Amino acid sequence: MSGENCLTGLKVLDLTQFEAGPSCTEALAWMGADVVKIENPKSGDPGRTTLGRPGSPDRDSNYFLQYNANKRSVAVNLKDPRGVELVKRMAKHADVMIENFAPGAVERLGLGPDVIRALNPSIIYCQVKGFGTGSPYEQSLAFDMIAQACGGLMSITGEEDGKPCKPGATIGDTGTGMLMAISILGAYVRRLRTGEGEHLQVAMQDSVMHYIRNAFTYMERTGGKAAPRAGDKTVGGGNPPIGVYPCKGGGPNDYVYIFTSRANPEHWTRLLKVMGREDLIGDARYATPDARTQRREEVDAIVTEWTRKLDKHEAMRLVSLATIPAGAVLDTAELAADRTFQDRGIRQTMKHPTAGDYVMSGWPVRFGGETPALAPAPLLGEHGAEVLGEWLKMDKAAVDALRTDAVIS
Amino acid sequence: MSGENCLTGLKVLDLTQFEAGPSCTEALAWMGADVVKIENPKSGDPGRTTLGRPGSPDRDSNYFLQYNANKRSVAVNLKDPRGVELVKRMAKHADVMIENFAPGAVERLGLGPDVIRALNPSIIYCQVKGFGTGSPYEQSLAFDMIAQACGGLMSITGEEDGKPCKPGATIGDTGTGMLMAISILGAYVRRLRTGEGEHLQVAMQDSVMHYIRNAFTYMERTGGKAAPRAGDKTVGGGNPPIGVYPCKGGGPNDYVYIFTSRANPEHWTRLLKVMGREDLIGDARYATPDARTQRREEVDAIVTEWTRKLDKHEAMRLVSLATIPAGAVLDTAELAADRTFQDRGIRQTMKHPTAGDYVMSGWPVRFGGETPALAPAPLLGEHGAEVLGEWLKMDKAAVDALRTDAVIS
Secondary structure: OOOOOOOOOOEEEEEOOOOHHHHHHHHHHHOOOEEEEEEOOOOOOHHHOOOOOOOOOOOOOHHHHHHOOOOEEEEEOOOOHHHHHHHHHHHHHOOEEEEOOOOOHHHHOOOOHHHHHHHOOOOEEEEEEOOOOOOOOOOOOOOHHHHHHHOOOHHHOOOOOOOOOOOOOOHHHHHHHHHHHHHHHHHHHHHHHHOOOEEEEEEHHHHHHHOOHHHHHHHHHOOOOOOOOOOOOOOOOOOOOEEEEEOOOOOOOOEEEEEOOOOOOHHHHHHHHHOOOHHHOOOOOOOOHHHHHHOHHHHHHHHHHHHOOOOHHHHHHHHHHOOOOEEEOOOHHHHHHOOHHHHOOOEEEEEEOOOEEEEEEOOOOEEOOEOOOOOOOOOOOOOHHHHHHHHHOOOHHHHHHHHHOOOEO | OOOOOOOOOOEEEEEOOOOHHHHHHHHHHHOOOEEEEEEOOOOOOHHHOOOOOOOOOOOOOHHHHHHOOOOEEEEEOOOOHHHHHHHHHHHHHOOEEEEOOOOOHHHHOOOOHHHHHHHOOOOEEEEEEOOOOOOOOOOOOOOHHHHHHHOOOHHHOOOOOOOOOOOOOOHHHHHHHHHHHHHHHHHHHHHHHHOOOEEEEEEHHHHHHHOOHHHHHHHHHOOOOOOOOOOOOOOOOOOOOEEEEEOOOOOOOOEEEEEOOOOOOHHHHHHHHHOOOHHHOOOOOOOOHHHHHHOHHHHHHHHHHHHOOOOHHHHHHHHHHOOOOEEEOOOHHHHHHOOHHHHOOOEEEEEEOOOEEEEEEOOOOEEOOEOOOOOOOOOOOOOHHHHHHHHHOOOHHHHHHHHHOOOEO
């Protein structure tokens, strides 16, 4: 960050849990927003125990740490009407309120958009659901994988003749969170100008569709046929050589991706030179994209003969040097071991009071050459007195009274 | 949109091409920013012909229409110094300038961050690259699939015993564009407050890592073992039943995803009731997540026996009704045919002067119940006179002179 933090002064009342909501508010927190998690005093955000480390049942999971950096936590008992009242008081002071409970739950709590927007007309009230209002599945629960199934993404992921696969990325969750974060900031810019509030809603199914728009163009080009799965290739298959080619080592991720573009005929010629196969330059069997598509297996065999002799990093280096797009298939262990991510601030160390030092991915965009600094995820209820003092000017005696009454913990 | 558009008045000078950059500026355009594409007069953004419709070589591709809605276009010859000068003049009036050329290209054009920020210190200057400054691959080209390979995503996508797969979503492109859009708006909020400019940079490889953070927690739980591919399951395998189960029809996408959560033991009992298998309730062979994991094949066979008799939509309906997360695997043709997406404004019709009516996915977030309205993608150079008049107060004679000199077209 070159100067003052971007979102200093933006108050976010955060009732979200797991990932779709927390990934959104974390993006705001990294840019300096004051994000206050409201959590149930018993166990907090269920993300605190999701994908936990075996043997550390009392410790917040790394999953939780990753999605809740730079936030604060107030533990409020929403089963007590005084807890609901407290959140309403906070909502009067918030710029943004956000929730991703199951359909209808926040309204049943008495904290739905109509109630809150009546109290604070200029608030930006945000809801993340699995399916959109008006969808036939409106009342259904969704987790990331359900959104990936119903949003079309699984239908286009996997081997051509295999079952639908679930991409390893959580597009249904974090993908949705990012679209909501953009919309919140858009609404906030208008609010700074006009004072106007907003009601934002996003559905995970609809969000997944935003990330697979290329597949729709494939369908349109082929007269409405559903876009198929294409293994390691782009939707529609692409123009060979394209895909992962096996490298020395033979491990599950010893592959290099090579992409020769239909739009750039030079890629093939350059690749032949890199591979020492100048003998094939101009060979009519492989000279055009269409010819190579017809002889896909032969083309792949020619490339594989060369890549098999090389380590994937070396293959990537040599192909890239010839300005042909290429990439080693890197796995999570390799990425975690590569110190250049820490040197560049892409991965940073969270210094957590109970979890100790935890290296994790931060916000990957650089501001003036630096990524935003990482602060610890909050302990459950860690900031009750602090936040209630700042937001509501509540003194210690008042906070203690709420604690005694088990309204907060 | 309930009132005035969110980003009215935000001027974006857009030198991006293909998808990572255009998906970012399109998000801003949907919320009302004035996004002006600077394109070369010969062929424009190469996205105009990417994945084109066969037989319509002179028509902008659907790929282009999808990523450039609601923008304007000025065709400027950047090989002519007067063209570069014109863009510099525009940069003085812009709030945001963004580019995603190959490494070093924008600097060679004389439009790099140092030049532009000296002319307009409060501009937010944005760069999208394949690899980050300081990365060993800093100078390498990247397309979406290269970023997915090098960002770890392909290593965790595909069948357990198969090759790495490429997810059908363009996380390397659109996924990156979304992170940049959030950062631009964050920097813009600060600029409105302090007048301060910013230099934003994001790398596609680093962005992909943002979407696979769960896989890193898997690695950490298993003592540093790379997260493996898990087919249709979540990274690490999850707790059966989990995954896609085949339904009636037997087509490539006739599957229903069923997810029973380890955290919610009721899911399994409820599913047994839905399937009419009350006989298995309490059966010790399947009573706990660990027991089911040990007998994964048997559990999957029990579920499959039931799902095979049902249409995927019916299976989804019945399982969802029992409040167990479930989702039919929907393909692009089914999603396109489902009118509820158009009724809800998630898919909208672009009325394009040469392409005609084109139904596409718009911005999926609702503002006050409505998604932002879709306006056509621009024809190449369509808005030259209009934009130069508005931004630079240039009169018709001045614009005509630039045209005569082939500085603009």
